[in-house]
Amino acid sequence: MSTLTTSLPPDLPTQWIALSDDELKLDNLDQLLKPIRDDLWVSAACLDRILDDAVVQRALLDMGLERSEPGALRARSAATHPGALPNVAEEDEVGGDDAQSMDKRAQHTSLVSYFSDETTDAQLCRIRAVLLERLDRLNTFVDICREAPVEDEEDVIDEEWEDDPWAETDADESAKPNAKQSSGKSPVSLSLFLISDLVEMACLFASQENFGALRILIERHRATLWPYRFSVLDCIPEYAIAAEYRDLLPSYDPTTDAELRPPSRPWREELDFAETTECISALDECGAALPVSSPANDYPALAPKPEPLSASELSAWYLVRIDEVLASTGMVDAALALVQHAASQGVPGLDEAGEDLTLIARLVYDAPLAEDSVAEDWSLTKWRSMDPAEVVRAYLAHTTEDRVAQDIQHLVMPYLYVLESRAERAGHPDPTLVTRLLFDYILNAPLGIVAAIFEASKPTLPQGQRIIRDDEDLARLALACLYGSDSTDQWPTMSRIFECLPAWDTPEEDADEADEAETTIASLGAFVTPSTTRPRAAPLDLHIFFKPLPATSLSRALDVLDVHLESGEILSRWGVPAPLRWFLQSNSNIAEQRARADRMARRANTSDDKLDTLEDWEWLLEDMLKLCGSGDSGSKSAFCLVSRDDIVRIFFSGxxxxxxxxxxxxxxxxxxxxxxxxxxxxxxxCLACSQEFYDNATSGNYHFGDMKLAYDCLDVPAPSERVVQQKEFIEATSRLCSFNLMSRPGIPISPIEIRLTKDRLSLVSRVLSSNNDAYKHTEVILDLVHKLGFRGDVVAEVKTLAMLAETALQADDFTRAYDTAEKMVSVIHDDGPRAHGRARARNSNQ
Structure with a gap:
């Protein structure tokens, strides 16, 4: 500005330049600028100052515009009267449009020539355009301040100065100029607002969620901000609710099938001549420079979109924004509000996104969550990549028995109906979609959840309230879930499921129908039996098996299920539970049934509730006998192939x-x-049970352990020859073990080895050879031989005496050897013929 001061009063410019922006007042304008006659210098001085005081800044702009107006009027006059136009003959040779074009060229040429000659007016036009823009911005700033929220600031007053006589009164406050001009605090200073890029300022307001200021800025400067509207919208935080800035979002114009371009409300309806394209292009061509820098309106980092978006592009923008909201915040409600607003503005192609967001919102906000679960981040891409069965499982992942029916009705069913509707709109209707997905979930759900669903599907409920509305479907699902379950302890839950099933009034079966029913049960038993291709029949597999069965077959299967449930409860009561499929697998396998009955009788006393009374054991026998019969409907029970007598024997043995x-x-x-x-x-x-105890004994001493049980067991039946022989053999075993016989070095002989020894006299020989004094106890050894099963056997007695005599000779005990030999001769002489006869009889029997 120093180049302009040569023709000015020497003191005024110096005083003006010495004043800082903060010191500048209204009086300074009147005292220092008005006296100066150089319009260019005054206009440039007004342009050079950027203040934070709105009142002084407005006065400064008004003075600059006043001083620059004469130069703009002269330039306009020069453009309006460019000189002589082409002659009439030349004008007749060209069309009207060409004539207008030639006229504009002539005006442009004249204006360029004028600005080249009158550089002062050129600079005045440059300055005036900037001042006009600043005035518009100042007006916008004042509106923003007026709309800004008022901050409650309470001055802290010392009690001692509460009655300060120098304090300003309300009257003094009201006397201040512009005391009520703005009701709030601006988000930025005026000086920054005047020189900053409008797009950057709009982005700042958007990032601060200052939608009031942003709304005013866009409304007043739409021409500048329109190409960058989406860049501004992208600065709005994703967590902001669309309702707060809905009027800033793009809308749809159905008449043009494109984005709606809202009307603008600029401060001036008509541009000043200095702002017109003709003036600016002429100034650029003549090279007129601005004395000070002006705000730049070039935003190379942003991608402008000056034209309205097409309908598809508008939909795509909303979808991208929705995904950004979900990805960065996880706030499904914010994304849903955004798509709902777009739908209200008629933006096409968002119906499916709205449906998806509504469904996601139910999953996020309505579905039950585990106490320690972490909220999952959702996006439309992730949602649409999920299989429908996964979505159903996600809705019900943390449901409970108390609320599963409600969750299915309010969460799952709306989702399934949306899928069904979409399939119909796509031209691929799937009438089984809803039931298929619902049934898949039920077939994989825990029995407690299944029971709650079935209780909400009882045939006694109104049809519209039932989750599963078809009785046959209900029966098939129940049969598949129960027979496909591995549970052996949820019998009350299984009974709850059974109580919800329908009861059909079917006529009595004839012989063919009964055979068909038996065939069905047999086929089902083979179906659930594990194989190399299918180790286990899952509920889904069983549902496929039951699907073709008619109501009559299903009714028969439910009768069988009733009997199996009762049988399962009985087996569980006595500590030998089995999954329901076992009853199908063992339906024609007597070995399986006998094994289970034997376990039931034997394990009854090992369960938590031991049987201590006669009534308890009679109750066990009653239940076992109940299982060997058939149900009221003729269905076979768990031990249907085992006779009543066999059950009693198994019970007594147990x-x-x-x-x-x-x-x-x-x-x-x-x-x-x-x-x-x-x-x-x-x-x-009793003999069989005693032998079992005997074989399991680890010690031969019949005074404790299993050997004692083997011995005492023989006191239960009435005495007989076989019972006495078994008891004597147990006594003999105990006697043999007392001699410390070894089966291998360091390992005592076990009772079962004694019983399995073919030549039991060899055991006596081992006793004599391993015990030095054993031969001296002739009667003890002979008694041992008798109890080993040789009572009355003279040959065995003679052999034993011979071993005793030989052992005595080896010990040089000739006297005892002689006595034993004499006794052996006596036995042969007295009992020889009878022994020979018994031997012949024994040989003939063998």
Whole structure:
């Protein structure tokens, strides 16, 4: 500006330049600028100052515009009267449009020539354009301040100065100029607002969520900001709710099938001549420079979009914005509000996104969550990549029995209906889609959840309230879930499921229908039996099996299920539970049934509730007998192939295996077993049980352990020759073990080795050879031989005496050897013929 001061009063410019921006007042303008006659210098001085005081800044701009106006009027006059136009003959040779074009060229040439000659007016036009823009910005700034929220600032007053006489009164405040000009605090200073890029300022307001200021800025300067509207919108934080800035979002114009271009409300409807294209292009061509820098409106980093977006581009922008909101914040409600606004403005192509966001919102905000679960981040891409079955599982991942029915009705079913509707709109209707996905979830759900769903699907409920509305579907699902379950302890839950099933009034079966039903059960048993291709029949597999069955077959299957459930509860009660599929697998396998019955009888006394009373054991026998029959409908129970007599034998054998022989005797005297077992059967069972105890014994001492149980077990039946022989053999085993016989070096002989020894006299020989004094106890050794099963066997007795005599000779005990030999001769002389006869008889029997 120093180049302009040569023709000015020497003191005024110096005083003006010496004043800082903060010191500048209204009086300074009147005192220092008005007296100066150089319009260019005054205009440049007004342009050079950027103040934070709106009142002084407005006065400064008004003075600059006033001083620059004469130069703009002269330039306009020069453009309006460019000189002589082409002659009439030339004008007749060209069209009207060409004539107008030639006229504009002539005006442009004249204006360029004028600015080249009158550089002062050229600079005045440059300055005036900038001042006009600043005035518009100042007006915008004042509006922004007026709309800004008022900050409550309470002055802290010292009590001692509460009655300060120098304090300003309300009247003084009201007397201040512009005391109520703005009701709030601007987000930026005026000086920064005047020189900053409008787009950058709009982006700043957007990032601060100052939508009031942004709204005013866009409304007043839409021509500048329109190409960068999407860059501004991108600066709005993703977590902001669309309702707060809905009027800033792009809308759709159905008449043009493109983005709606909102009307602008500039401060001036008509441009000043200094702002016109003709003036600016002429100034650029003549090279007129601006004395000071002006705000730049070039934003190379942003991608302008000066034309309205097409309908598809507008939809794509909203979808990108929605994904950004979800990805950065996870706030589904913010994304949903955005798409709802777009739909309200008629933006096409967002119906599916709105449906998806509504469904995601239900998953995020309505679906139950685990206490320690972390909220999952969702996006439309992730949602659409999920399989429908995954979505159903996500909705019900943390549901409970108490609310699963409600969650299905309010979360899952709307989602399934949306899928069904989309399939219809796409021209590929799928009437089974809803039931298929719902059934897939049920078939993989825990039994407790299944029971709750079935309770909400009872045939007694109104049709519209039921989750599963078809009775046959209900039966098929129940059969598949129950027979496909591995559970052995959820019998009350299984019973809850069964109680929800329909009961059909089917006519009595004829022979063919009964055979068909048996065939179905047999086929089902084979289907659930593990194989190399299918180790386990899952509920989904079983549902496929039951799907073609008609109502009559399903009714029969439910009858069978009823019996199996009752049988399962009984087995579980006595500590031998089995999954429901076992009843199908063992339906024609007597070995499986006998094995389970034997476990039931033997494990009853090892369960938590031991059987201590006669009534308990009678109850066990009653349940076992119940399982060997058929149900009320004729369906076969768990032990249907085992006869009643076999069940009683298995029961009594199991009772003996517990070692509770006193209870065994009581039961034999009661009516429960007295009429079911004769003495011979009792004896056989006791002998078999005693032998089992004997074989399991680790010690031969019959005063404790399993050997004692083997011995005491023989007190249950009435005495007989076989019982006495077994008891003597146990005594003999105990005697042999007391001699410390070894099966291998360092390992004592076990009872089962004694029983399996073919030549039991060899055991006596081992006793004599391993015990130096054993030959001296002739009667003890002979008694041992008798109890080993040789009582009355003269040959065995003679062999034993011979071994005793030989052992005595080896010990040089000739006297005892002689006595033993004499006794051996006596036995042969007295009992020889009878022994020979018994030997012949024994050989003939063999």
């Amino acid at each position: 009772l003996l295996s517990t070692g509770n022989f006193e209870m065994s005797k009581k039961l034999l005297r009661s009516s429960s077993l007295r009429d079911s077992l004769d003495q011979q059967v009792i004896e056989e069972i």
